[in-house]
Amino acid sequence: MDIDPVIDDVAEYGENNVVVRVPYLKYQNVLIPAKESSDVCMMVFRRMTVSDGLELERHAFLFRKNNENIDISGIDHTLYRYLLLRRTLLRIDNEELPRRNGWVLGERWKGIKNMNGAILGYALSQYESLIFASNDEDMLLDRQAAILTGDSGRVVNPCHGISLYCTLTSMWEKMGISADKTDQMRNDDYMKIRKVLMKESEALKRKSKK
Amino acid sequence: MQTPSSSFQPVKPFGQARDILSGDIEKELLEPGKYEVTPEHTFAVTLYLKSFKGRWIVLDNKAAGCDVHQVVFRMWTFEEMIDMRRRSTSIDPSKRVSVDVDMLNRLKIQKLLVSWTFDKDNPRLKAIHVNGILSDDSWRAFIKLSPNIIKRIMDEMNLVLESGG
Numbered sequence: 001m002d003i004d005p006v007i008d009d010v011a012e013y014g015e016n017n018v019v020v021r022v023p024y025l026k027y028q029n030v031l032i033p034a035k036e037s038s039d040v041c042m043m044v045f046r047r048m049t050v051s052d053g054l055e056l057e058r059h060a061f062l063f064r065k066n067n068e069n070i071d072i073s074g075i076d077h078t079l080y081r082y083l084l085l086r087r088t089l090l091r092i093d094n095e096e097l098p099r100r101n102g103w104v105l106g107e108r109w110k111g112i113k114n115m116n117g118a119i120l121g122y123a124l125s126q127y128e129s130l131i132f133a134s135n136d137e138d139m140l141l142d143r144q145a146a147i148l149t150g151d152s153g154r155v156v157n158p159c160h161g162i163s164l165y166c167t168l169t170s171m172w173e174k175m176g177i178s179a180d181k182t183d184q185m186r187n188d189d190y191m192k193i194r195k196v197l198m199k200e201s202e203a204l205k206r207k208s209k210k
Numbered sequence: 211m212q213t214p215s216s217s218f219q220p221v222k223p224f225g226q227a228r229d230i231l232s233g234d235i236e237k238e239l240l241e242p243g244k245y246e247v248t249p250e251h252t253f254a255v256t257l258y259l260k261s262f263k264g265r266w267i268v269l270d271n272k273a274a275g276c277d278v279h280q281v282v283f284r285m286w287t288f289e290e291m292i293d294m295r296r297r298s299t300s301i302d303p304s305k306r307v308s309v310d311v312d313m314l315n316r317l318k319i320q321k322l323l324v325s326w327t328f329d330k331d332n333p334r335l336k337a338i339h340v341n342g343i344l345s346d347d348s349w350r351a352f353i354k355l356s357p358n359i360i361k362r363i364m365d366e367m368n369l370v371l372e373s374g375g
Contacts, residue, residue: 028253030285031245032373041245062301074305078296085288092245115245117291118373 017090018045020126022119033122041119044091045127048084055102056083085112085124133161154205170197251285252324255366257359268362281363282324286371294318315364318371319352320344328355 009019023037046052060080063073086104089112090097097112098105104112112120133141141161148155148162155162171177171193182190242248258269260276269276286294298314301307320343328351329336338345344352353360 027370030251030253030370032370072301072303072305074301074307076296076299076301077307078292078299082292111243111246113289114247114287115243116247116251117286117288118371119245120288121291122373 013044016047018047018127018130019043020045020123020130022123022126024119030118031116032118041123042091042093043089043123043127045088045131046090048088048131052087052102056080056087059083081124081128084128085120088127137161166201167194167197170201247285247287249284252282253285253370255281255283255363257281257362259359266356266359268358279327281326281367283318283322283367283370284324286318286322290321291371294321315368316349318367319364320349322367322371323352 013019020043022041022043023034024031024039024041025034025037057075057080060076060083061073062076062079063071086109087102089104090099092112098108103109137159140159144155144159144162145165147153148158148166158166168179168182171182174197175193177185257279258272258276259266259279260269260273261267272278294314294317295309297317298310299307300310323337323344325337326335335348335351337348337351339348355363
């Protein structure tokens with residue numbers, strides 16, 4: 001099954017980590033990423049958390065004086081990517097990277113900064129594609145959220161984001177259970193509550209039609 | 211009474227400092243890591259040029275009577291890649307981010323071009339570096355090349371440097 005390699009990685013490295021493999025080949029004197037190769041560089045990243053995101057945004061926020069009248073502020077996305085790597089990269093091949101307070105230690109980081117830009121850039125792009133929603137997913141969520149909050153309020157075939165939103169919002173409203181608490185909840189309890197919430201939602205819809 | 215030589219005891223902190231120092235030197239002497247970039251990590255862009263009606267045409271393959279030139283680049287490090295991209299990225303008051311591709315290509319040429327063979331017949335075109343960056347004179351010599359030659363050099367260079375996407 002196609003899913004097996006994914007589960008193998010989760011079993012080996014944990015569900016909070018993401019494994020990225022970069023096949024590479026030697027072109028003249030340099031290593032470049034390739035579609036397929038017997039040589040593979042394996043990197044393990046930590047799945048980014050909300051607190052990581054806030055920390056990265058804090059450091060990558062830029063404030064620039066454009067001219068005398070206009071100030072520009074925003075996130076420096078290139079710097080954000082640079083910091084993202086230092087924050088989330090855990091392992092290169094079999095080497096565990098030394099870290100303190102969530103960041104790769106300075107001495108080892110010097111060596112990583114000196115690594116092949118093409119290979120590391122490719123790994124970072126792969127990692128980003130795994131942890132951030134794609135453009136298509138983003139557009140679908142945008143469209144369905146507009147329908148959900150619109151007059152009809154009924155979304156056919158909701159995407160994962162809508163489903164998550166509805167379930168967690170209902171749980172929060174009913175019992176004050178937040179996402180981090182549901183993580184630790186027993187799954188059978190969670191399924192029971194979810195079923196009740198779904199039934200309740202259906203009943204509310206029936207009432208509103210009358 | 212003790213003689214100065216017998217009373218001499220090595221001071222411990224000095225010994226520790228020496229150990230740390232020798233450890234640092236050992237680390238410095240270690241070979242670079244598997245994926246680290248060194249000055250030897252270079253690639254060459256080969257150009258096959260043929261004169262036709264007073265202008266230069268860039269051929270895909272070697273042909274009879276064509277001039278063969280090479281431009282050698284070194285691979286960029288992750289830090290250089292980030293630095294060059296930051297320098298060529300701007301943000302406008304409406305928070306729209308734009309990358310100045312021409313600026314990025316110029317930075318790549320100035321920082322990563324190691325040598326070329328255009329100086330073979332004309333020493334004035336020698337690629338001279340100052341503090342690791344192509345001198346202004348050499349840059350001016352580069353931009354005086356025929357636009358189609360410059361385009362081919364940049365395309366081939368980017369094919370390797372940007373192969374990571």
